[in-house]
Amino acid sequence: MTATKDDIITLPHADLRQRSQKVGIVDDSIKQLIEDMEAATISWEASRDHEVGVALAAVQIDQLKRVVVLRNDFDNKDDHTFTAFINPVITKYEGDIVEDYEGCLSVKNLYGKVKRSSKVRVKFMDIEGNERRLTAEGFLARIFQHEIDHTNGILFVDHIKDDPNAFYRLADEGGLIKLDYEKDVLSSDIYDN
């Protein structure tokens, strides 16, 4: 049985705010987990008209392991290949602080304007069990910060909690519409755990 979008947990599920555990060795259970994460992301994307499933952390299918999968080509919905990052950590934040929109498969119908570093250095283990390092810039740097936050139990909405102007929703035709902070955000269940 492979995972589907129905395996993706969403707020206010309390596990999303748990720290995930470090992976020791990349055994068959981790390889199966990676396969499930990829399948769940593609299944989710197939159900959405205007969004791309760019990345997923294992906690999002309720497996508290420090594993992240990232789409190899975000601009091509037909490319269903991913790269897995095991025990990823940011070793250095560089560049400027930039604000841009983020969404999350575990935060239903909500987008936010989040400040992130424009450049990060990441250390991780690959699927062969080798320690690797990379430098990510721009959108990719943002994705790594968002996904590594997940492994630490942090969601993008936690960064903008006190900013009334940071919340948006997706319109039916694909654009973003600003939300009413009091009515749409504070009264929602995203901060309930």
Ligand code: ZN
């Ligand atoms: Zn997310």
